[in-house]
Each structure stands twice: as structure tokens, then as C-alpha cells.
Amino acid sequence: MSESAAGAPGGRDAPYHVHEIPEFTLECGATLRPARVAYQTYGTLNADKSNAIVYPTWYSGRHWENEWLIGPGMALDPERWFIIVPNMLGNGLSSSPSNTPPPWDRARFPRINVRDNVESQYRLVTEVFGIETLPLVLGWSMGAGQTYQWAVSHPEMVQRILPFCGSPRTAPHNKVFLDSVGAALRADGAFAGGWYSPDALPVTGLRAAARVYAGWGFSQAFYWDEVWRELGFSSLEDFAVGFWEGFFLDGRDPNNLLTMLDTWWTGDVGATPGAGSTEEALASIRAKALVMPGEKDLYFPPEDERWAVSHMPNAELRVIPGVWGHFAGGGANPVDTAFIDAGVAELLASEPGG
Amino acid sequence: MSESAAGAPGGRDAPYHVHEIPEFTLECGATLRPARVAYQTYGTLNADKSNAIVYPTWYSGRHWENEWLIGPGMALDPERWFIIVPNMLGNGLSSSPSNTPPPWDRARFPRINVRDNVESQYRLVTEVFGIETLPLVLGWSMGAGQTYQWAVSHPEMVQRILPFCGSPRTAPHNKVFLDSVGAALRADGAFAGGWYSPDALPVTGLRAAARVYAGWGFSQAFYWDEVWRELGFSSLEDFAVGFWEGFFLDGRDPNNLLTMLDTWWTGDVGATPGAGSTEEALASIRAKALVMPGEKDLYFPPEDERWAVSHMPNAELRVIPGVWGHFAGGGANPVDTAFIDAGVAELLASEPGG
Numbered sequence: 001m002s003e004s005a006a007g008a009p010g011g012r013d014a015p016y017h018v019h020e021i022p023e024f025t026l027e028c029g030a031t032l033r034p035a036r037v038a039y040q041t042y043g044t045l046n047a048d049k050s051n052a053i054v055y056p057t058w059y060s061g062r063h064w065e066n067e068w069l070i071g072p073g074m075a076l077d078p079e080r081w082f083i084i085v086p087n088m089l090g091n092g093l094s095s096s097p098s099n100t101p102p103p104w105d106r107a108r109f110p111r112i113n114v115r116d117n118v119e120s121q122y123r124l125v126t127e128v129f130g131i132e133t134l135p136l137v138l139g140w141s142m143g144a145g146q147t148y149q150w151a152v153s154h155p156e157m158v159q160r161i162l163p164f165c166g167s168p169r170t171a172p173h174n175k176v177f178l179d180s181v182g183a184a185l186r187a188d189g190a191f192a193g194g195w196y197s198p199d200a201l202p203v204t205g206l207r208a209a210a211r212v213y214a215g216w217g218f219s220q221a222f223y224w225d226e227v228w229r230e231l232g233f234s235s236l237e238d239f240a241v242g243f244w245e246g247f248f249l250d251g252r253d254p255n256n257l258l259t260m261l262d263t264w265w266t267g268d269v270g271a272t273p274g275a276g277s278t279e280e281a282l283a284s285i286r287a288k289a290l291v292m293p294g295e296k297d298l299y300f301p302p303e304d305e306r307w308a309v310s311h312m313p314n315a316e317l318r319v320i321p322g323v324w325g326h327f328a329g330g331g332a333n334p335v336d337t338a339f340i341d342a343g344v345a346e347l348l349a350s351e352p353g354g
Numbered sequence: 355m356s357e358s359a360a361g362a363p364g365g366r367d368a369p370y371h372v373h374e375i376p377e378f379t380l381e382c383g384a385t386l387r388p389a390r391v392a393y394q395t396y397g398t399l400n401a402d403k404s405n406a407i408v409y410p411t412w413y414s415g416r417h418w419e420n421e422w423l424i425g426p427g428m429a430l431d432p433e434r435w436f437i438i439v440p441n442m443l444g445n446g447l448s449s450s451p452s453n454t455p456p457p458w459d460r461a462r463f464p465r466i467n468v469r470d471n472v473e474s475q476y477r478l479v480t481e482v483f484g485i486e487t488l489p490l491v492l493g494w495s496m497g498a499g500q501t502y503q504w505a506v507s508h509p510e511m512v513q514r515i516l517p518f519c520g521s522p523r524t525a526p527h528n529k530v531f532l533d534s535v536g537a538a539l540r541a542d543g544a545f546a547g548g549w550y551s552p553d554a555l556p557v558t559g560l561r562a563a564a565r566v567y568a569g570w571g572f573s574q575a576f577y578w579d580e581v582w583r584e585l586g587f588s589s590l591e592d593f594a595v596g597f598w599e600g601f602f603l604d605g606r607d608p609n610n611l612l613t614m615l616d617t618w619w620t621g622d623v624g625a626t627p628g629a630g631s632t633e634e635a636l637a638s639i640r641a642k643a644l645v646m647p648g649e650k651d652l653y654f655p656p657e658d659e660r661w662a663v664s665h666m667p668n669a670e671l672r673v674i675p676g677v678w679g680h681f682a683g684g685g686a687n688p689v690d691t692a693f694i695d696a697g698v699a700e701l702l703a704s705e706p707g708g
Contacts, residue, residue, distance in 0.1 A: 172590055173577035177569040179594065180538070183562035187541040208537035212566055215531040220655050223527035236526055240533065298652070301574050 009042055009067035009078075016040045016063060016093070019124045030110030032100070037120045038093035039063065039086040042070050043078030045129060052082045052131045054121060054150065058141040059260050060252050063087055066143075068331030075344035084129075086121045088142065090259035094120070097255035098198070106255050107194025114142075114267045118149045136348060137287075138162035140329040141300070142260070145170070145267045148285075148308075152269040155286040159352030162344055164292040164320070165329035167300050168308050169268040169278045174299045177216055178265050184208040185254055194255050202254055209257070210248035214240055219296035219325035227323060230333060282311035288353035289315035290343050294328035294336075314353045318343060363396055363421035363432075370394045370417060370447070373478045384464030386454070391474045392447035393417065393440040396424050397432030399483060406436045406485045408475060408504065412495040413614050414606050417441055420497075422685030429698035438483075440475045442496065444613035448474070451609035452552070460609050461548025468496075468621045472503045490702060491641075492516035494683040495654070496614070499524070499621045502639075502662075506623045509640040513706030516698055518646040518674070519683035521654050522662050523622040523632045528653045531570055532619050538562040539608055548609050556608055563611070564602035568594055573650035573679035581677060584687060636665035642707035643669035644697050648682035648690075668707045672697060 017039050024035030040063040045052060053076065055066055063085040070076040076083055087094040089112045097109035104110060125131045137150040137158050144166020151161045152168075167174070185191065188205025196202055222228070223236070233239040248257075270278030289312055293305040302319050309317040320328040320339055328336040371393050378389030394417040399406060407430065409420055417439040424430045430437055441448040443466045451463035458464060479485045491504040491512050498520020505512045506522075521528070539545060542559025550556055576582070577590070587593040602611075624632030643666055647659040656673050663671040674682040674693055682690040 171574065171578055172580070173569065173572075173574040175590065176565075176577060176594065180562075180566040180569050183565040184534070184538040184541055187538055187558050187562040189543040189558075204541050204543075208534075208541040208562075211530075211537040212534040215527065215534050215570070218527075220525065220527040220653075221657070223530060224525055224658070226526070236529065240530065299574075303575070304578070 009070050012064045019128050021123050026110055026116045027113055028111045032095050035120055036095045037086055037124050039084055042083040043081050045082040049131050052134055053136045054134055055083055055085050056139045056143045056146040057088050058143045062093055075341050086124055088117055090256050092253055092256050097259055098253040109259055112259055112263050114145050114149045117146055118153050134158050136160045140164050141166050142264050148269050151285040151287045152272050152281045158287045160347050161287045161289045162347055165294045165297055165300050165326055167304055170265055171304050175265055177299050178261050181209050181212050182261055184212045206248045207245045210244040214244040216298050217326050219323050221323040222325055279311045285312050286353050290347045291315055292318050292320055292343055294320045294325055296323055297326045363424050366418045373482050375477050380464055380470045381467055382465045386449050389474055390449045391440055391478050393438055396437040397435050399436040403485050406488055407490045408488055409437055409439050410493045410497045410500040411442050412497045416447055429695050440478055442471055444610050446607055446610050451613055452607040463613055466613055466617050468499050468503045471500055472507050488512050490514045494518050495520050496618050502623050505639045505641045506626050506635045512641045514701050515641045515643045516701055519648050519651055519654050519680050521658055524619055525658050529619055531653050532615050535563045535566050536615050538566045560602045561599045564598040568598040570652050571680050573677050575677040576679055633665045636662055639666050640707050644701045645669055646672050646674055646697055648674045648679055650677055651680045
């Protein structure tokens with residue numbers, strides 16, 4: 001537990017926890033010995049273990065970058081709920097190319113898929129805390145993908161899900177976008193097939209990847225209206241460098257980014273063993289679902305989530321309005337944060353599915 | 355004139371023309387000695403020189419890549435009209451980094467803006483042909499930008515314009531996209547600041563730029579519906595490599611691409627000397643305009659063109675429906691081609707502006 005005196009989350013510098021799984025066999029066949037699942041918690045698990053919420057991280061995100069949706073007076077109030085934020089495998093805190101010793105280090109780190117992540121989190125939740133029921137799983141972007149996978153892999157356990165700005169299956173256009181990020185990163189010769197020195201990162205490639213991402217993360221209207229001014233930037237270039245290049249240079253390792261890119265690319269609840277198809281996997285979800293895409297999200301467009309909801313037995317589509325695009329779900333502006341928070345509150349107050 | 359016996363345009367291998375302007379001073383202050391404007395014509399200029407249409411090229415396009423909209427039975431019928439397709443400066447046929455001798459060669463090629471292009475085309479049209487009136491100027495994408503500029507720079511001359519999938523001013527988000535293409539290309543160390551050998555192109559960077567472009571050129575729905583199958587590709591990767599990487603490797607020089615990228619980036623009719631502002635420049639257009647954005651164009655979204663039309667005195671907005679995104683205007687599918695062709699026919703049959 002890392003909390004300030006006021007109950008606010010602890011931020012980047014707060015101590016966090018690591019659950020070690022001595023032998024963790026991935027779907028690709030490789031085994032991490034051990035797998036490390038870094039996580040943070042907020043609030044206190046109650047006596048009957050009925051108040052736990054799982055809130056996985058997103059592409060390159062770390063647990064403290066989920067904290068904007070957690071706090072006193074918010075739906076995810078640590079006074080009421082026990083919120084677990086597990087870090088994705090590959091994000092640099094949980095087992096990743098950057099922190100795994102040879103021979104499975106760096107460019108040799110094995111492939112991770114969404115189900116591997118959910119399995120690692122299931123092990124954490126059950127082995128460390130003995131939790132059998134989750135009133136809610138939620139997440140942004142790749143966190144939404146993990147949320148869907150939780151509901152498909154553990155229908156008996158997950159009562160509600162709130163995936164926002166994400167999808168149960170990575171759409172083809174989204175894959176094209178992801179490939180472009182990877183191609184920009186790898187175009188830098190300093191990447192050297194992933195065998196760069198940690199002291200000499202391929203920063204040109206990282207910056208190019210950041211510039212590619214810049215066009216996708218926010219909507220055309222966001223840029224037309226110069227809404228980046230609300231984030232304190234002084235010009236388009238100031239935003240492109242200050243926000244985007246800064247984002248990719250902020251402790252983000254290229255091999256880690258590519259591991260998570262691959263996790264994202266292959267995401268599909270329909271590939272769950274025994275699921276049959278994406279549609280059948282969606283139909284098998286017992287959790288009550290509130291699905292919240294961003295109105296102008298360019299890589300998780302609302303029509304894709306409309307399709308997903310049409311295959312789910314107990315789901316509502318609620319589009320986050322406005323121009324922030326994918327970052328409607330990134331906690332970057334108070335209007336969208338309030339909209340999502342209201343959705344979380346409403347869902348938590350409703351009858352569970354299942 | 356290059357025409358087959360059946361009247362169809364001549365294609366890539368047909369002879370084309372070059373107009374040399376001995377001294378051509380660019381807005382940036384540099385002088386091309388000479389500037390070469392490569393062009394192709396279709397049809398015959400009539401005696402009173404009243405049937406000429408200018409149809410500029412687009413980003414990286416060559417004159418033969420405009421020919422899909424020209425032909426017997428189409429609105430741009432060479433039996434009726436004299437169609438001039440001037441190649442943009444920087445496209446590899448007109449004066450470009452790749453074909454200009456030292457000292458203004460390669461990475462030292464001067465900056466070109468949209469007005470430089472229109473001026474070079476004005477010199478061609480007036481000096482070579484003595485044309486004083488243009489019943490129509492039209493173009494796709496950057497060709498649309500040149501179309502707008504023609505109407506602003508020569509209102510006494512241009513009677514009608516049909517800009518499709520383009521804009522009079524490059525929008526901020528569009529600039530972010532363009533920067534990402536440039537960053538991917540330059541990330542390849544073989545680019546060497548533009549001083550690569552013509553025998554050793556930075557192909558990794560070219561391919562990365564192609565992959566970036568792939569996400570923008572067609573809509574999310576185009577990829578979701580696998581519409582690339584209509585173009586004869588067998589998988590998403592087949593399309594990404596076969597269409598996109600192939601496109602960028604098809605005689606397209608990196609310095610040329612960056613010159614045109616810069617031309618695009620700085621496009622703004624409002625920067626025309628004396629124009630005052632983009633809005634005032636648009637208000638000064640006397641030509642009758644039919645403005646045709648693509649419904650799902652990701653970098654020239656219809657709302658931007660709605661804004662442009664709202665400032666023009668004699669303009670109609672007509673959205674090209676469907677999922678082809680920017681390539682609705684690329685001549686890649688017969689439905690959109692027929693839609694645009696019908697617009698051209700209707701506009702040509704209408705009373706001219708001015």
C-alpha cells in the first residue's frame with residue numbers, strides 16, 4: 001500500500017510490490033524462471049475479499065500512470081475498494097526484455113500475448129490475495145484488451161468490466177498502425193536487431209516512433225483546435241517534441257516497446273483455447289459490461305466497439321464525446337476523466353452480471 | 355500528345371514534354387537555372403484556346419498516374435478538352451533533387467512551395483500555349499492544394515475548380531502526419547542527411563515511411579472489410595508490402611519525397627502575397643468550385659473542407675462516400691472514379707464563375 005496521508009495515490013516514487021511466479025510457461029512455449037509481476041495496490045482488501053478491482057496497464061504505461069482514475073471521492077475510491085494495478089509483462093517493471101537476465105534478455109525475450117498477461121494477473125490475485133470474485137475489471141487501451149480477456153478467461157470470477165478506448169480483438173487497421181510504429185523504431189540502425197547497449201539507445205528510432213504515434217493518439221480536431229494548449233504546450237512542435245518525444249524517451253526501452261507492440265498486435269479473445277471465434281468469445285462473457293470508446297479515437301474507432309457490443313449478452317456502448325481521440329481515456333483532461341469516472345460509478349452501483 | 359489509337363492516354367512509357375524556364379526564382383530566394391517543368395497533354399488545343407484544363411499531380415505522383423480520370427467517354431475527354439498535366443517540382447520529372455546538377459542537387463535542392471509550382475505551371479500554360487482562360491483546374495490531394503492556389507493566384511483566368519481529397523491550407527494534424535513520414539525516412543542512417551548514393555538508397559527508411567503511410571492512406575473500415583482484396587492482394591501483409599512498400603520503391607527518391615513533403619507542409623493559400631489570411635484568400639476565389647473530400651479521408655477529413663467551402667463565395671461541398679479514405683481520389687476503384695467523373699462532368703457543364 002502506497003498512499004499519501006490524504007489518501008491520494010503514491011505516484012512514481014512510491015514503493016511497489018512484485019509477485020514472483022517461479023516457473024511461468026507462456027503460450028508461446030517459453031518459460032520465465034521466474035516471472036515477475038510488479039503491481040501496486042490502493043485501499044484495503046476487506047475481510048470477505050469482495051471489494052477487489054483489477055485495473056491493468058496500457059501500452060508502455062506503468063502503474064502510477066493509472067492513478068488519475070483512483071482517489072478519494074472518485075468511483076475508484078481506496079476507502080471503499082481494493083484496487084490492484086498489475087503492470088503488463090514487457091513494460092519494464094514486470095518481466096521484460098530490459099530486466100530479464102540472459103539468455104532470455106533483450107531481443108531474445110519471448111513473445112507475450114494478452115492471455116499470458118491475464119494469467120500472470122490471475123496468479124497474482126489468487127495466490128497473493130486469495131481473491132475469488134472481482135466486482136470490476138477495467139482498463140484503457142491495451143488495458144481494455146486485458147479487461148476483455150479477463151471476462152472471457154474467468155467468467156465465474158469477473159462481475160463487471162469497463163473497457164475504455166480498446167477492443168477485444170486488434171483490428172486490421174490497428175495492426176497497420178502498430179507495424180508503422182515498429183518500422184520507424186527499427187529503421188534506426190542503432191537498434192541493431194535489438195542488441196543495442198542500454199547506454200546507447202536508438203534514440204532516433206524512438207523519436208521517429210514517437211512522431212508516428214503523435215498523429216494517432218489525438219484526433220484531427222484536437223490538433224485543428226490546438227487543444228494541446230490545455231496541456232501547457234506553446235506550439236505544435238513544442239507538443240510534438242515535449243509531449244510525444246518526451247513520452248517515448250521517459251524510461252521506455254525499445255525492446256520493451258516491441259514486446260508490448262506484439263502483445264497488442266496479436267490480441268484476440270477469439271484465440272482463447274476453446275473459444276471458437278471472437279464472436280463466440282464475446283458471447284460467452286457473463287460480466288455486465290460498459291464499453292466506452294472515444295468518439296474520435298483513430299485506432300480504436302467507436303464502430304469497432306459497436307460491433308463488439310452487438311455480440312455481448314449484457315453490454316452497453318457509451319461513447320466518450322469530444323476531440324481527445326484515444327487520449328480521451330488517458331487521464332489528460334478533467335472533462336473526459338469525469339465522464340469515465342461517472343461510468344465507473346454507475347457500473348459499480350449496478351447489479352453484477354454472471 | 356501521347357495517345358493510343360483508341361484515344362486512351364499513353365501511360366508511363368509515352369514521350370512527354372519539358373518546358374524550360376531559363377531563370378526561375380523561387381519564393382525562398384533561390385533560382386533554378388533552368389527550371390524544368392515536365393508535362394503531358396491529352397487532346398488538342400482548339401483555335402480560340404478555350405478548352406484547356408490543368409490537372410496537376412499529387413505527392414510523388416507522375417503525369418501518367420493522373421490518367422485514370424482522362425479518356426474517351428469520360429468528363430475529361432481528349433476529344434473535347436485539351437488537358438495539361440504538369441508534374442510537380444520535386445517529383446523526379448520536373449526539376450527535383452534527383453535530377454538537378456550541382457550545386458543545387460540532392461540535399462541542397464531549394465525549398466519549393468505550392469505557389470512556386472503554380473507559377474511554374476502558369477509560365478508553361480501562357481508561354482508555351484498562350485492560354486488566357488482555363489475552364490477548369492482540378493487535382494487530387496496536393497493536386498487539390500495547387501488547384502486552390504491557381505484559383506487564388508489567377509482569379510481572372512480560372513473559371514472552375516474541382517479540388518478533391520485535399521485542402522487550401524495544410525491542417526495541423528496533417529502536418530503531424532507528414533512529420534511522421536519524414537521522421538521514419540530519416541531514421542535510416544543510410545539516408546545520411548540526404549547525401550546517400552543513388553545506387554544505395556535508404557530502403558529501410560523508405561519502407562518504414564511506406565508503412566507509416568499505409569495507416570493513413572485508407573480508412574479503418576477499408577482494412578476491417580479487407581477491401582484491399584479488390585486490388586488483388588492476398589493478405590494484409592501482402593498489401594502492406596506489395597502495395598505500400600512497392601509504391602515507395604517505385605522510382606521514388608527520398609530527397610524528392612522530402613522536397614514534396616515540405617511543399618505540402620507549408621501549403622496555405624493565405625500565405626499568398628497580399629492575401630491577408632486563408633479566409634480572405636478563399637473569399638477571393640471567383641471560380642465556381644465543386645469541393646470533393648473523401649468521407650473517411652484520415653488526413654483531409656471532410657470537416658476541414660466544410661470549413662473551406664464556408665468561406666468561398668461560389669462553392670459546393672460534395673463528399674465522396676465510402677471506405678476508401680484518401681484513396682477515394684486515387685483512381686483505385688471504379689465506384690469512386692465514376693462519382694468524381696460525374697462531378698467533373700456536372701461542373702464543366704455549369705456556368706463558369708468569375
